[in-house]
Amino acid sequence: MSILIDRNTRVMTQGITGKTGQFHTRTSRAYANGKACYVAGVHPTRAGENFEGIPIYASVRDAKAQTGANVSVIYVPPAGAAGAIWEAVEADLDLVICITEGIPVRDMIRVRERMRQEHRRTRLVGPNCPGVITPDELKIGIMPGHIHKKGRVGVVSRSGTLTYEAVGQLSELGIGQSSAVGIGGDPVNGMKHVDVMKLFNDDPDTDAVIMIGEIGGSDEEDAARWVKGNMKKPVVGFIAGITAPPGKRMGHAGAIISGGKGTAQAKLEVMEDCGITVTRNPAEMGKTLKRVLR
Numbered sequence: 001m002s003i004l005i006d007r008n009t010r011v012m013t014q015g016i017t018g019k020t021g022q023f024h025t026r027t028s029r030a031y032a033n034g035k036a037c038y039v040a041g042v043h044p045t046r047a048g049e050n051f052e053g054i055p056i057y058a059s060v061r062d063a064k065a066q067t068g069a070n071v072s073v074i075y076v077p078p079a080g081a082a083g084a085i086w087e088a089v090e091a092d093l094d095l096v097i098c099i100t101e102g103i104p105v106r107d108m109i110r111v112r113e114r115m116r117q118e119h120r121r122t123r124l125v126g127p128n129c130p131g132v133i134t135p136d137e138l139k140i141g142i143m144p145g146h147i148h149k150k151g152r153v154g155v156v157s158r159s160g161t162l163t164y165e166a167v168g169q170l171s172e173l174g175i176g177q178s179s180a181v182g183i184g185g186d187p188v189n190g191m192k193h194v195d196v197m198k199l200f201n202d203d204p205d206t207d208a209v210i211m212i213g214e215i216g217g218s219d220e221e222d223a224a225r226w227v228k229g230n231m232k233k234p235v236v237g238f239i240a241g242i243t244a245p246p247g248k249r250m251g252h253a254g255a256i257i258s259g260g261k262g263t264a265q266a267k268l269e270v271m272e273d274c275g276i277t278v279t280r281n282p283a284e285m286g287k288t289l290k291r292v293l294r
Helices: 019-030 060-067 079-088 105-117 160-172 191-201 219-230 265-275 284-294
Strands: 011-014 037-042 052-057 071-074 094-097 122-126 131-136 138-141 150-157 177-182 208-214 235-240
Touching: 011 060, 011 079, 011 094, 019 071, 037 060, 037 235, 052 265, 060 079, 060 208, 071 079, 071 138, 079 094, 079 105, 094 105, 122 208, 131 208, 138 160, 138 284, 150 160, 160 208, 177 265, 191 208, 208 219, 208 284, 219 235, 219 265, 235 265, 235 284
Parallel strands: 011 037, 011 071, 037 052, 071 094, 094 122, 150 177, 150 208, 208 235
Antiparallel strands: 131 138, 131 177
């Protein structure tokens, strides 16, 4: 098994007519079983056309009705990306993965609040994320597929680069991954660490998890407290930004220490108190996980 996506997922690309959407749709489609999984593209004025055999529809609803697509990946430019997310949510898709970086915070607040108020069931990963991959089955996003190896360790991270780093270390050690999820580093996003941890905990084919966070906010602490009371599998944790100065944003829009809260040290201490095995060295994530599994 896996979480969120597998070889039975059917994917549409919103923004398939742009260079970024076309490039990553092509590379994702070529990965493992992706050729069969990418079934539609969406563009409001290009319906009836196709991209390398993938039919393009005018709306998400049309694409879903005609192809059975249940997941969308969004490469729409920032000004229209929040609208694209909401179109996919309104179409009642299972999952929306938004890769787009730079969406205005106000736009995302509106989408998030509307999803909450209307009790929408659609899960959102991102925005400003690398996507989701289930090795040897399907990749949706911009991650390098070749570094992944099929296995039984889950990875969840706010940082795309650190997701790749953790996966690369695991694969070098011969440890495969069940799924890897990059949730993105924007201050207003969809799924949080705890949401993904719950899925990994319920997945019978995931034996352990690497959870990677950053400075800013309290999502990692929230996830750690949930892990302490509920997680049945070992967890290895890492927090980026141990040397970050207060008040300075580091990398992601959400990675900022405010009011003395959200520091890497504080997060690591909570994680340790909750029984998570932490490393303060990003080069040791894979080795730490291997020791935990012994």
